[in-house]
Amino acid sequence: MELVVFVLASAMMLIGALGVITRSNPVHAALSLILTLFGVAVHFVALEAYFLAAVQIIVYAGAIVVLFLFVIMLLGVDKAEDLATEPLVAQRWLAGIAGLGLLGLLVVAVARGVKVLRPRGNGLDTAAQGADGDANIQQLAQSVFGDYVVAFELTSVLLVVAVVGTVMLARRRTAGEA
Amino acid sequence: MFALDPMLEGDVLWTPLLIVMLKVLVVFVVGLVATMLMVWFERKVIAGMQNRIGPNKAGPFGLLQTLADGIKLFFKEDLLPRRSDKFVFALAPFLSLVPAFLAFAIIPLGGDYRNGNDGVVTWFGVETRVQLADPHIGVLFALAISSIAVYGIMLAGWSSGSKYPLLGSVRASAQMVSYEAALGLSLASVILISGTLSTSGIVAAQSTLTDWHVVATGIVPFIIFLIAATAELNRPPFDLVEAEQELVGGFNTEYSSIRFALFFLAEFMNTVTMSALIVTLFFGGPQPISYGGITLDIPLIPNGLEGTIWLLGKILVFLYVYVWFRATLPRLRYDQLMDLGWKVLIPGSLAWFMLLAAQRLARNEGWNVFTTTAVAVVVLGACYALLQGAFAISNKTREREGAQF
Numbered sequence: 001m002e003l004v005v006f007v008l009a010s011a012m013m014l015i016g017a018l019g020v021i022t023r024s025n026p027v028h029a030a031l032s033l034i035l036t037l038f039g040v041a042v043h044f045v046a047l048e049a050y051f052l053a054a055v056q057i058i059v060y061a062g063a064i065v066v067l068f069l070f071v072i073m074l075l076g077v078d079k080a081e082d083l084a085t086e087p088l089v090a091q092r093w094l095a096g097i098a099g100l101g102l103l104g105l106l107v108v109a110v111a112r113g114v115k116v117l118r119p120r121g122n123g124l125d126t127a128a129q130g131a132d133g134d135a136n137i138q139q140l141a142q143s144v145f146g147d148y149v150v151a152f153e154l155t156s157v158l159l160v161v162a163v164v165g166t167v168m169l170a171r172r173r174t175a176g177e178a
Numbered sequence: 179m180f181a182l183d184p185m186l187e188g189d190v191l192w193t194p195l196l197i198v199m200l201k202v203l204v205v206f207v208v209g210l211v212a213t214m215l216m217v218w219f220e221r222k223v224i225a226g227m228q229n230r231i232g233p234n235k236a237g238p239f240g241l242l243q244t245l246a247d248g249i250k251l252f253f254k255e256d257l258l259p260r261r262s263d264k265f266v267f268a269l270a271p272f273l274s275l276v277p278a279f280l281a282f283a284i285i286p287l288g289g290d291y292r293n294g295n296d297g298v299v300t301w302f303g304v305e306t307r308v309q310l311a312d313p314h315i316g317v318l319f320a321l322a323i324s325s326i327a328v329y330g331i332m333l334a335g336w337s338s339g340s341k342y343p344l345l346g347s348v349r350a351s352a353q354m355v356s357y358e359a360a361l362g363l364s365l366a367s368v369i370l371i372s373g374t375l376s377t378s379g380i381v382a383a384q385s386t387l388t389d390w391h392v393v394a395t396g397i398v399p400f401i402i403f404l405i406a407a408t409a410e411l412n413r414p415p416f417d418l419v420e421a422e423q424e425l426v427g428g429f430n431t432e433y434s435s436i437r438f439a440l441f442f443l444a445e446f447m448n449t450v451t452m453s454a455l456i457v458t459l460f461f462g463g464p465q466p467i468s469y470g471g472i473t474l475d476i477p478l479i480p481n482g483l484e485g486t487i488w489l490l491g492k493i494l495v496f497l498y499v500y501v502w503f504r505a506t507l508p509r510l511r512y513d514q515l516m517d518l519g520w521k522v523l524i525p526g527s528l529a530w531f532m533l534l535a536a537q538r539l540a541r542n543e544g545w546n547v548f549t550t551t552a553v554a555v556v557v558l559g560a561c562y563a564l565l566q567g568a569f570a571i572s573n574k575t576r577e578r579e580g581a582q583f
Contacts, residue, residue, distance in 0.1 A: 027266065027336060034329070054318035058362075062325025063355060066332070070351045073336055073344065136314060137375065 005046045013039030026072045030065055037061045051137050193302055201310045209282055213446045217244040220446075220501045227505040251439040259432045261339030270337060271433070271440035274330025278447035281323040283310035284377050285454045286463050288486035291382050307378055308464075308485070316376040317369065320455055321362055324410055328354040330444065331412070331419060331429050338432035346428035349512065350412060350419040356519040357409040360402055363527035367391075367399040367534050368459050381463035388469070392460040398530045400460045402523050404499075407452045409519065411445070413500060415507035418515060453496035457489060464489045525565060529558045 012035055019032025037060045044053035144152050218233065218241055225232025233240030258264065288308035289299050298305050313319055328351055335347020368391045369375060372383040384390045392400045409416040420428025430441050457463055464485025467474045476484050510518070533554050540550035 025263075027263070027333075031266070031333075050313065050315045051318070054315040054322050057322035058318065058325050062322060062328070063358070066325075066328055066351055066355055069332055069336075070348065070355075073332075073348055073351075 002046060005042065009039045009042035009046065012036070012042070027069065030068050030072065033068070034061050034065050037065065049136065051140060194306070197302065197306055198310075205282055205287075205310050206279065209279055209447055209450070210443075212450050213443055214244040214248075215241075216446045216450055216497060217247075217442075219497060220504070223498065223501045224505050227502075248439060252436055254435040256435040256437065257432075259339055262432065263337040263339065266333050266337035267432075268437075270330050270334035271437045271444075272330075273333060274327065274444040275440050275447070277323045277327040277330070278444040278451060281320050281448075281451045282454070284313065284316060284319050285309060285451070285458055286312075286378050286381050286485075287489060288464050288483065290480075290485060291385065291463070291465050309378065312376055312378050314376060316374070316378075317365060317380070317455075317459065318375055321358075321365065324361070325354075325358055327410075327444075327448065330441070334433065334441070335429035338429075340432050342425045342427075343429050343431045346419050346421075346425045346431075350429060353412070353416065353418065353515060353519075354410055356516065357406045357523070360406040360519060360523035360527050361410060363524060363531060364399040364402040364406065365459070367395045367527070367531050370531065370534055370538060371395050377458055377463075381458060381465060384462040384465055386468045386470075390460065390462045390465075395460075395534060396530065399527060400456075402527045402530075403456065403460070405518075406523060407456065408500070408503060409515070411448050411452055411500075413445075413449065414504040415509050416515060417509060418512055421509060449497065449500055450493070453493045453500065454489070456496055457492040461492050462488075463492075521565075521569065525562075529561065533558065 016032045016035030016037075016039060019035065020029045023029045023032060037056060041053040041056040041061070044050070044056055221243070222232045222240065233243035236242040236246045258267065286307065286309045299308055300306075331350040331354075332347045335343040335345075335350070338344070368380065371391055371394050372380045374380060374383070380391075384394075387393065412419045417428075420430065425431070430438055433441060466476075466484065466488050476487060479487070533551070536550055536554040537547060539545075540547045
């Protein structure tokens, strides 16, 4: 049963991922991305990580891709791209080489690391799931707000700095032009 | 192990499978019929408030008017605008309709939750709940579904290839993403008090009137949730998405025939679902009114069935409230809408959540609850002052740069 779900969800993700890079219309590409994100959510559910699945849908499919679409519509770039033009010379060749290189590195890393891989931290105790439905969230909270609270807070500070920086850069330019 | 469906743990047996299928059928049919009646109810109540008669020809009291309208829409010509994106245009109504039905799956529709019972009923020798699914993540599922619902409206407007629908859909996406945050934050207060995410657990935690989360969380999260839910539903006074004076008809201008009917259906279905969710979260769902050991009991009816009656009664109250909003409140301006969402509701719900969390911590650690609350209120007051200062400065900066609002 789990194999069937794995195959179906993976097929969903791969079709979505191919759609993102092959569709010439940005809105269709964004819709394909939603398909991929839903596939990830299905994988999370199959791994009994219900909370992560919900967060995956709420944050990625529900907010981030909506913002993508919002920007696409607002800027009016929702016309199909002309794929024949190449803005930077030799861009495609370089992208192809870089992509193949990355793929090679990933394959080597997985092939060599699969035997020596050890999970970090305590992980989630999925055996405790059956007894209590909220165990998943409690363990996650213990991890995020207990064991790794400093890293977590630092990440949030980083995000705030990024947001404030973006706003400052965008505003300064308009003030200069006006 | 079958990890995907909590209802089917262990072996797949025929009786539980049939019960699940029966539940799906019942939820679907009840959803459709409830939507039909809701359209009639809204038209009738608004007519009453405006000194009109409302639909009164089709069936007794005009009850079948919606059915007549639906049949008429079925036989109308299905137009496909030439400049539209054909595939997305056809897909959008379904992206609207499916989440509307999905969200209903986690609402506890009945069962006996009083005296510490957990709402489990026995049907055909199988223990189950009177709700389609009771996932561990419960209310987060509702939140996820409501965040998905924006796609239908957004893509409908975009794919029409016409400017007013596009404006409507851009407004919709901004509005729904903004109010999503307030919705989630006011929900967090409920989760904090009840200590569980599952909807049946939340209902079970509200056995007496003082335990109802509208009382237990203070009334603020409920008010914020109600406002944010109205905005999330794009119902008046937050219906800028389809402001007919400005946008012709809004995101669904180019839609006709049955595709239009699907949007209409989704909108009213969402209203019913959201009312049911409010009742579940804040008003005890299928729990009867009970205070100080006295329970209002409907005689002769078994407790499990009585829950359904209580739930229907409470949902009806909120459906009436939504219609009432529509009949009385004028539509907000767009900047007012964004100010209300970002400057009032989100900080407000966050502050209230922090206050409840501080009280909870004080009780757990054995601190004095009153001192802790006082300190928390002072800190939140300082935060409020800082926030207002920031708003004042940003307004001044904007005026200096010559922006006009």
